[in-house]
Amino acid sequence: MLRLSANLGFLWTELPLADAIRRAKAAGFDAVECHWPYESDPLAVRAALEETGLPMLGINTRRGRTGIDNGLAAVPGREAEARAAIDEAFAYGARIGAGRVHVMAGNAFGIDGARETFEANLAYACDIAALNAMGVLIEPLNHRDAPGYFLVDLALAADIAGRLARPELSLMFDCYHLQITGGDLLERFRAHRRIVGHVQIAAVPSRAEPDGGEVAYERLLPMLEAAGYEGYVGAEYRPATTTEAGLGWMARFGR
Template sequence: MSGFSANLGFLWTELSLPEAIRAAARAGFDAVECHCPYDTPVEEVKAALEETGLLMLGINTERGNLAAGDNGVAAIPGREEEARALIDQAIAYAQAIGARNIHVMAGFAQGNAARESFVENLHYACDRAAEHGITIVIEPLNHYDAPGYFLNNADQAAEIIEAVGAANLKLMFDCYHIQIMQGDITRRLEQFMPIIGHIQIAAVPTRAEPDNGELDYRHVMRSIRALGFTAPVGAEYRPATTTEAGLGWMTKIA
């Protein structure tokens, strides 16, 4: 499988999740992914996926208490019980709709205690997910969009993946975040490809459609394919206007 996956956390947000899945199919995407689908009944999502033939590549764990500013809780000491309940919720939903990956959100935390909490919660997530053939992914976020987020670079993620030591724990390599925090995208893709489970793209620094900005995604996509990554690449960008108006990038960088 190749091509692109529509991230429905940012694309077609004016539509319900099932209708957004149908819109992505009409637009020519090869797969879909989303952030937190839990307010939508599983049966409706499953029906839309079956109707369109699209695969749901991945979902996120719930972010936690949004009113309190949470962006995940898995690396926050003292909230292990909550983190594991959110992991269980994500695994059950992913299993029901056939999603391949779950992004376990770390949250805002720092220090050794946070690392220990994250590692232990990832052990739990990987053990439970392995029973269903699901991969757990972790994603570094840049410190402009998510200041104080525990996981902020690919080297840190690689160290945690090694520490957990689970075959189904991988890196979600978001080119937008990695370019802002570390740069040198082509070499970093080569360096981390053995542990990459999913790749996402967006323009840098605007996070708009990936056919503008400081990264040449034509080159990036050639590098990704040359390295043997054949899964759909996630389009996780914020449309400059409407989703449909900006879809010309799909033929420009493929």
């Protein structure tokens, strides 16, 4: 059965994180995930997770400077900041019981040394993940939404994961971003299934509720399951109006 995760970086953002977790449970989600929860009391967040029984699948490393950075891990010369962000994410994640940390690469597209910097920081993150029984995610983003982002290509992400060959490291297969950067979602998923750790969805091109746009998720997601995916599907979309008003899409998946 398809298991759905509410991305609380976009859903119920008007609520404190602990209350958003409770609202996700009431709406019928099976798990939650978020972006940058660091301003929320980890004890309150963990209490809400324990109360609802929802797993926290993952969180992101901080972006860096507001309005300038989009992660730090691939940016040469900022290794100390990147590793501080990695340390912070795993420390917070361990306190709330999160499963993975998405290590954000940053705006380093075309910069000499970016790949080497990213790989070194990912190896560092994997070491920290192993100590905490957690995982590391990397995610290709599209340049329309994230101009200049280092990791835009799925093949590059897979090559980096293969080169590092760390069991803690896997790929975020975000259907929204990957549809924009090449489409052919089912075949690209099949080609990279072995290293896919998480799947996310949103309408393309609006990034609103996933029952609109050019990707028919009601057909695609069962195909991903048939291809061997057994994880959660993260609803990482921006509601067209309010979160509650847009939840009708879940009925297509039996909720």
